[in-house]
Amino acid sequence: MRWVNRQIGRRQAFGLGAIPIALLAITYLIASAQRHALNPADKILPLPGAMASAIWKMMGTPDALSGNLVFWADTLASLQRLGLGLGIATLMALLVGLVLGALPPVRAMFGPLVTGIAVIPPIALLPILFIALGLGETAKVALIVIGIAPVMVRDVAGHVGALPREQIVKAQTLGAGSWQILLRVALPQALPRLIVALKLALGPAWVFLISAEAIASDVGLGYRIFLVRRYLSMDVIIPYVAWIALLAIVMDIALSKLSTKAFPWAHGAAH
Amino acid sequence: MSALLSLRDVWVEYGDRIVLEKVDLDVTAGSFVSVVGPSGAGKSTFLRVILGQEQATRGTITLDGAPLPPECGPDRGVVFQKYSVFPHLTVLANVVFGLECTAAPLLAHLFGAKRKAAEAEAAEMLAAVGLADSMHLYPAQMSGGMQQRLAIAQALIKRPRILLLDEPFGALDPGIRADMHALITKLWRQYDLTVIMVTHDIREAFTLGTRVLALDKRRHDPHAPHRFGATAVYDLPLVKPAPAEEPAAEDEA
Numbered sequence: 041m042r043w044v045n046r047q048i049g050r051r052q053a054f055g056l057g058a059i060p061i062a063l064l065a066i067t068y069l070i071a072s073a074q075r076h077a078l079n080p081a082d083k084i085l086p087l088p089g090a091m092a093s094a095i096w097k098m099m100g101t102p103d104a105l106s107g108n109l110v111f112w113a114d115t116l117a118s119l120q121r122l123g124l125g126l127g128i129a130t131l132m133a134l135l136v137g138l139v140l141g142a143l144p145p146v147r148a149m150f151g152p153l154v155t156g157i158a159v160i161p162p163i164a165l166l167p168i169l170f171i172a173l174g175l176g177e178t179a180k181v182a183l184i185v186i187g188i189a190p191v192m193v194r195d196v197a198g199h200v201g202a203l204p205r206e207q208i209v210k211a212q213t214l215g216a217g218s219w220q221i222l223l224r225v226a227l228p229q230a231l232p233r234l235i236v237a238l239k240l241a242l243g244p245a246w247v248f249l250i251s252a253e254a255i256a257s258d259v260g261l262g263y264r265i266f267l268v269r270r271y272l273s274m275d276v277i278i279p280y281v282a283w284i285a286l287l288a289i290v291m292d293i294a295l296s297k298l299s300t301k302a303f304p305w306a307h308g309a310a311h
Numbered sequence: 312m313s314a315l316l317s318l319r320d321v322w323v324e325y326g327d328r329i330v331l332e333k334v335d336l337d338v339t340a341g342s343f344v345s346v347v348g349p350s351g352a353g354k355s356t357f358l359r360v361i362l363g364q365e366q367a368t369r370g371t372i373t374l375d376g377a378p379l380p381p382e383c384g385p386d387r388g389v390v391f392q393k394y395s396v397f398p399h400l401t402v403l404a405n406v407v408f409g410l411e412c413t414a415a416p417l418l419a420h421l422f423g424a425k426r427k428a429a430e431a432e433a434a435e436m437l438a439a440v441g442l443a444d445s446m447h448l449y450p451a452q453m454s455g456g457m458q459q460r461l462a463i464a465q466a467l468i469k470r471p472r473i474l475l476l477d478e479p480f481g482a483l484d485p486g487i488r489a490d491m492h493a494l495i496t497k498l499w500r501q502y503d504l505t506v507i508m509v510t511h512d513i514r515e516a517f518t519l520g521t522r523v524l525a526l527d528k529r530r531h532d533p534h535a536p537h538r539f540g541a542t543a544v545y546d547l548p549l550v551k552p553a554p555a556e557e558p559a560a561e562d563e564a
Binding site: 204205206207209210211212213214215216217219220223224225228229303304305306308 | 362364382383384385387388389391393394395396397398399400408409411412413416417418419449450451462465466468469471
């Protein structure tokens with residue numbers, strides 16, 4: 041059978057998907073074991089046991105200096121910044137994207153500005169943010185917002201602008217004005233797209249979060265990774281990276297589930 | 312009978328391209344006008360101008376003696392070939408939407424007793440088009456024919472002065488199309504509608520219409536084909552037999 045026609049079942053897909061991950065893990069274990077055979081104090085490729093004990097200590101033993109459980113304090117701080125940044129950017133994308141997409145005069149007035157902001161590399165603005173907003177939480181959240189909001193705004197605006205003209209005309213023949221079309225025709229159809237935009241923005245949002253934390257912070261997942269790098273603590277860095285990946289995957293799955301639950305019509309509601 | 316809709320010397324031009332030229336027309340209340348013509352003869356433009364989606368470059372259009380406002384409004388209902396229902400609303404909500412827009416300008420949502428009343432009215436309209444059993448489906452769950460039934464119900468709930476159909480049955484297969492012809496004829500009589508239907512199916516035009524309008528170019532310049540627009544080259548009033556009793560079995564979803 042041709043490869044383009046092969047259908048993969050659920051269980052088979054699970055098995056196939058696990059193969060490369062398992063291979064990668066085995067390769068790591070072999071390389072790590074070899075290095076430790078040569079030098080039992082090797083720090084570059086730590087064994088799973090070393091990683092587990094290092095993280096276990098950070099999860100359960102209060103830090104001597106601050107008295108915090110470092111792992112959880114880092115996670116909480118990072119998720120707080122990320123959540124705030126994502127929340128503000130999503131709200132902006134919805135409000136600005138909606139009017140930009142649905143109302144031609146607004147698009148003519150603010151479209152070029154949004155496009156202009158979107159092409160600025162956000163990291164280049166980081167110094168300005170630090171100078172203007174200080175080194176506190178505001179600057180880090182602002183970096184995330186500035187980094188992802190313009191792309192999300194343009195995505196939502198593009199989607200709303202591409203709604204079939206027939207729908208907008210039909211709504212008017214049913215007695216709807218601009219406001220009612222925004223509220224009842226454009227807004228509900230923008231929401232599933234907003235979730236897609238948010239899912240795509242998760243990756244960049246993490247990048248901006250880690251960058252901001254690496255440069256100026258005293259707590260956070262990114263801060264910790266860059267701090268322990270000085271001591272070659274791969275036994276902390278690798279589990280932290282894995283933890284970030286896990287958090288990102290959970291967010292992605294949660295958003296997909298939310299979208300299918302809340303907007304069944306947008307997911308080809310079963311015939 | 313006096314004219315419900317009048318077009319006087321209507322021209323539509325895009326830049327130097329003339330699409331419609333010198334269209335003069337009176338449509339009396341209660342008539343069913345079929346508009347036919349070759350592709351690119353401006354059938355759809357003609358419909359969009361009456362709908363208010365496009366403006367005539369020259370000429371006047373009056374509805375009930377008053378000049379037509381330059382925007383679409385609830386006095387003119389429309390059914391397009393595609394995309395005329397809202398995919399994010401259930402069948403019932405699609406029809407209730409029209410009632411909500413007038414009754415609730417701020418929220419466009421009705422609540423409580425008013426909502427109950429609007430839903431009852433919408434359900435009655437849906438029953439009339441044969442969708443009584445599908446009220447809680449989303450449009451994507453229905454066939455093309457059912458979606459067009461919904462689009463018709465949606466338009467009729469506003470009791471438009473004039474109903475515009477833009478190749479409404481063009482994408483349907485022949486069996487379904489015959490059902491839809493019976494439905495639209497029934498509704499046209501039942502609700503005293505005035506209908507203008509654009510179609511490329513000549514048979515359909517003559518079966519349904521009380522008047523057939525053929526749009527085409529009167530003159531043709533081979534060196535500048537865009538400089539002459541289309542107008543009504545044939546305007547045939549059809550004498551219809553008195554409405555025969557319709558077999559009851561015609562209504563099937």
